[in-house]
Amino acid sequence: LRDRQALDRQLPHLAARIASVVRGRVLLLGTEELMYVPLRLAGAMAGLGTDIRSSSTTRSPAVAVDDPGYPLRTRLVFATADGERYAYNVAPGRDPSRRFDTIVVVTDAVGDGLLDALSAHCDSVVVVPIPSYVPGPLPSPLRGPAFGSYPGDEVSWLLTDLSDVELEAPTEEREEAVQSGGAHYAESLPVEYVPSAAYDALFADALASSADRVATAVGVVTELVLAGRARPVLASLARAGVPVGILMRRWANWRHGLDLAHHAVSIVRGRGVDTVALRWLAAHHDPADVVFVDGWTGKGAIVTELAAALREHSVATGQSFRPDLAVLADPGHCVRTFGTRDDFLIPSACLNSTVSGLVSRTVLNDDLIGPGDFHGAKFYPELAGADVSATFLDAICARFAAVRPDVEGVLAARAGQEVEPDWSGWAAIERISTEYGIDSVNLVKPGVGETTRVLLRRVPWRILARTGAGADLAHVRLLAAERGVPVEDVDGLPYTCVGLIHPRYSRGASGADGLSASGADGLSAG
Template sequence: MKCDAPKTIRHSYDPEDVTFLLTPVEITPTDVKEKEYLLQSGRVHYSEMISEERRPDARYMQIYENSLDRHLSRIALDIVRIGLKIKSEIDQGALAPRLSLCSLVRAGVPYGVLLRRVLVKLNVNVVHYGVSIIRDRGLDPVAMDYVRKDRPEADILFVDGWTGKGAISGELKKAWREISGQDPRLVVLADPSGHAWLSGSHEDWLIPSGILGANISGLISRSILKSGLLQPGEFHGAMTVDHLADMDRSQDFIDRVTGMFDTVLETALPAEQSIEGAQHLRERAASCVDMIANRYAVENLNRIKPGIAEATRAVLRRRPRIVFLRDAKDPDLEALVHLCRQDGIEMEVSAQVTGPYRAITLIEKVS
């Protein structure tokens, strides 16, 4: 039975592109230095606080625009290839003819929007939701209950932008098994660590949206789960990030990629899956993370942020100790290098350390 439309957060996407299963909340921002201490001391979980999102400078936004120009066709091709593979799975009976896409808020949302648009072009019956997943807390059970009741006959695909070292994919697997008794089908654009069910590639490359935050994700914050802030039966919370509205690129990003779909569909082939290859990627990724952990005596692996997007976001939001680069002259690392130079963060160039990734950030230990 279809559910009533939920009360949800204000965002900047076209309404038909996504239904966010998020409760609008307001909390006082926490200073980055204080947040880092509270996180590492274990006194407060990261989902209980949020810092004011850093405003990108003009140079940084130009780097984003340049990267989008450079990678626009690749994004379109990878999304189309993923869509074609999903359509093939439906035609072969491996997936139900009706699909519910659940994008993991918030990095997965732009790609869920794009994938929904491709699947509609391929005549797939599909609805797209934005749902919260929080490390150590799992999927929002209220949101997933809504999705399953809203479209009980539909198969569910989870969508994210990329995989890092596999923490969120592991959280997803645990949570979805508890809810449904099944393994989740995770779809991502880039899967360098081999944890996704389906991906556009296994390369760590600069997904342009990965170096921005709210202003590429519908002007919403990451999800918030704080005791006393939400009532029983409410979705996880989030905030609308209005101070970045004048530089919002969310809909522009979607429309520019969508504009290439028809051309790409003429020649694109479905994405491929490789269970054997994925195992090799997982081993390489784990070995790389372990090497850094041993070198710096890191006990909490959450301090290691591998992959261009995660490494960049860590510099924007956290207190980095050092950033490892495969190649400092790599144009895909320009935004990350810009931030490191701006903030005086140490950089080390080492292809051996970075392994399958092109960049890794190690968070400073502060407790």
């Protein structure tokens, strides 16, 4: 964005300067993927009255036929350090009226082969060099206690520290901006939820009652990861994956004496994985050893986002990471490496930064994050009095010895079983979207963890709860009551609960609580 704005400012000056040194019929020629700047320059020069065309070289060979009815009339072939390249319809062929008087080459890497090939077919060649982007030194990771409340050896954060930047906005304001298309959710942060005394007590009860279940899932998923890689590198998806990655690291150390490397990386829906973080991982580890870690799956959106981003990164850089995602709970049935497929309360899902090392969720804002920067996040040391990050980790680790037989039993029972993803969660979400008249599955958040996020960060419309879900939903019901959100019991719901974000939210039409200002169900809004 900043580069585009700089080009917009300089374009009139550049176009006028180039126009002053060309004459006659002009071709503005880009080189391969460098097409945007030449096209913009050609448009600006045409506005100055220049007789101009625009084209680009290519690495793709094609047959040229010098016939008026054929689109590729002529072909120039020239050598580069990377092999032969081609320029079509640059030479005039048999029609002298097609000859260019001046050819302007806009490029970030020009060789003698191209210039020699062009000079035989025009009166003059003008070269306009564009500085190419060369990745600079990789940034350094952040570590506690300078960033985050976790000890420095537990995790390195591949993030940019934005702690001094005011990024928080009211939930309703953010929701309206996101749904209107005026902003991406990752460009700002929600105001951090400060739990009430009742909610703190509920978290403590949930931790006590679910510690064995979480510890068992930690043991199972860690053993599965270790079975596939002798010494894996854990890359937790910030933020929810980080406590899970630390627990997996601790299990590997307790059970096998391993000291696994652990890093936190950012992934943003619609934007992919932080490519600078991927470059850092590849520079310090074998990409084949890296295992991406998250807390749970919902409908599987992050699973598909991760796979697509890693494919794109591999094509661009040759650095091939495995697209596997390891999670504690996979109620969406969309990964192969999981501790359980039950949709149950993982206590770390109850809170935001105060159970995740006092670190915000990640930020990707072009005004703050440059092309060589990690994605960003904030550290909230002022919330230290409410920090239960260590409490959560220690409570789970204290149960490792007790659940070891259970872990071994689960692994033995699962041996030889079919655990391929069937994406049944996604199919269920599509049915719910249709039933409730919601035209975007992005507004349907299945599972205990995702429903909790809806209540903490978004404008919830209603909560669907599986009839008889019990204690796993105590914190959801409390949060819903605090925000005035209705909870609807549903028989046969495939998840323990599903959070529905208001599907047509605007503060004027819907009211600040996300419900219809007129008291209706809210679908009439907007």
